[in-house]
Amino acid sequence: MVFFLLDGPIMRFEGTSQYVATPDLMLAVNAAIRLQRPLLIKGEPGTGKTMLAEEVAAALGLPLLQWHIKSTTKAQQGLYEYDAVSRLRDSQLGDDRVRDIGHYILRGVLWQAFVADSPTVVLIDEIDKADIEFPNDLLRELDRMEFHVYETRETVAAHHRPIVIITSNNEKELPDAFLRRCFFHYIKFPDRDTMQQIVDVHFPGIKEALVREALEAFFELRKIPGLKKKPSTSELIDWLKLLVADDIPPEALRSRDGKTIVPPLPGALLKNEQDMHLLERLVFMARNNR
Numbered sequence: 001m002v003f004f005l006l007d008g009p010i011m012r013f014e015g016t017s018q019y020v021a022t023p024d025l026m027l028a029v030n031a032a033i034r035l036q037r038p039l040l041i042k043g044e045p046g047t048g049k050t051m052l053a054e055e056v057a058a059a060l061g062l063p064l065l066q067w068h069i070k071s072t073t074k075a076q077q078g079l080y081e082y083d084a085v086s087r088l089r090d091s092q093l094g095d096d097r098v099r100d101i102g103h104y105i106l107r108g109v110l111w112q113a114f115v116a117d118s119p120t121v122v123l124i125d126e127i128d129k130a131d132i133e134f135p136n137d138l139l140r141e142l143d144r145m146e147f148h149v150y151e152t153r154e155t156v157a158a159h160h161r162p163i164v165i166i167t168s169n170n171e172k173e174l175p176d177a178f179l180r181r182c183f184f185h186y187i188k189f190p191d192r193d194t195m196q197q198i199v200d201v202h203f204p205g206i207k208e209a210l211v212r213e214a215l216e217a218f219f220e221l222r223k224i225p226g227l228k229k230k231p232s233t234s235e236l237i238d239w240l241k242l243l244v245a246d247d248i249p250p251e252a253l254r255s256r257d258g259k260t261i262v263p264p265l266p267g268a269l270l271k272n273e274q275d276m277h278l279l280e281r282l283v284f285m286a287r288n289n290r
Contacts, residue, residue, distance in 0.1 A: 011060045019048065019055035020190075020197045028185035029056060035183055038124075038142055038164035040174075043187030046232025049167040052187075053123035056165065063116065065162075066123045067109040069130045075137030078108040078124070079147050079156075101151050110141060114158040122162045128171040135178035143181060190233060192219065202237050206244065213253040214240055217263050221270075226278055231269040239268040 013029040015021035021029075029052075032039035041049045057064035067078055083104040091098045113120045127135060141147045145158035166182065168174065190198060192215060199211055214236070222230045231239075242248075242265045252264055262283055263269065270276050 013056050013059050016055045016059050018058075018201060019051060020194060020201060021052075021055070022188075022194060025052070025185060025187060028183065032165075032183040033163055036161055038166050038182045040166045040168065040179070040182035040184045041187060042168050042170055042184070044189055044230070044232055045169055046234040047187045047189060048233065049187060050123065050125055053121055053125075053165040053167075056163065057121035060121070060163075062118065062163070063120045064123065065109045065113050065120055066125065068125045069127055069134070071129050071131075073130050073134065075130075075134050076108075078110045078138065079141065080108050080111050080149060081106045082151050105149065105151060110147075111156055113162040114145065114156055116160065116162075119160040120162045122164045124164065124166045126169060127166050128168040128174065132172060132175070136175050139178060139181065195233070195236070198233060199236075199240065203240060203244065206240070207250070209250040210243060210248075210253075211240075213250040214243060217253045218269070221263070221279070224279065224282065227270075227275050229271050229275060235269050235271075239263075239265060242268055 013021070013026055013033070015026060029039060041052060043049055053066070054064060056062075082101075083106055087098055087101070087104045097103045109122060109124075113122045142164065145161055146155055148155050195215060195218075196211070199206070199215070203211075218231060218236050218239075221227075243253075246265070248264050254261065262279055266276065266279070270279065
């Protein structure tokens with residue numbers, strides 16, 4: 001199916017064979033495309049936020065440009081950077097390149113997307129890591145799809161409107177003015193049926209008994225109150241890889257009386273010593289209460 005927008009036809013995202021997208025997630029992606037607004041994605045770490053951009057690009061046959069945000073990242077870097085140090089060095093060496101300042105303008109991800117020959121998918125990953133002013137500094141460019149390069153006195157306007165996907169882990173609150181310009185979607189943690197589909201994608205032909213016991217142990221682990229970091233989808237996939245590689249039998253994931261046990265290879269699921277000690281204490285208490 002094809003939607004005709006201002007920029008021409010854009011295909012509808014319906015998931016891929018490598019990415020299990022729920023109906024509400026597909027609806028959010030397509031709504032953002034139709035509204036021509038950035039798609040802001042939140043959710044627990046490990047729920048596939050970054051991978052979504054990769055799969056949208058693959059499904060629609062569009063190039064993917066990725067901008068991974070750090071605490072020191074500035075909004076200007078997404079547009080361009082002026083390399084004054086290189087120009088000074090070249091001037092000292094008598095290089096003729098210094099006469100054209102354009103040689104020292106480094107194009108950022110948004111500039112690359114704006115001048116691309118075809119529409120692109122732009123991923124702005126973990127925007128909440130940056131300074132609180134970072135999102136506001138991008139408002140004009142994302143609204144108008146253009147920006148001015150002061151050093152060369154040129155205006156760069158988008159040839160095609162990119163599909164912008166922004167992820168956040170909720171480490172910081174984002175400004176209201178920025179939120180108003182986005183289409184928002186929260187990726188809920190997969191339920192058991194959805195998680196089964198995800199496992200089937202990653203491990204076709206895996207033993208059903210092993211998956212059944214692994215999912216039971218995984219979701220029981222997530223229910224434990226007081227965990228600092230609940231195991232995520234990506235950690236379940238890593239754990240299953242180890243269980244399959246080491247040929248761990250399904251019965252090793254549960255005690256004979258069905259009580260909670262410390263699962264094999266727990267370091268793939270729990271990522272700090274407090275959570276490991278908490279699980280060990282709960283198992284110890286369960287044994288003493290038999």
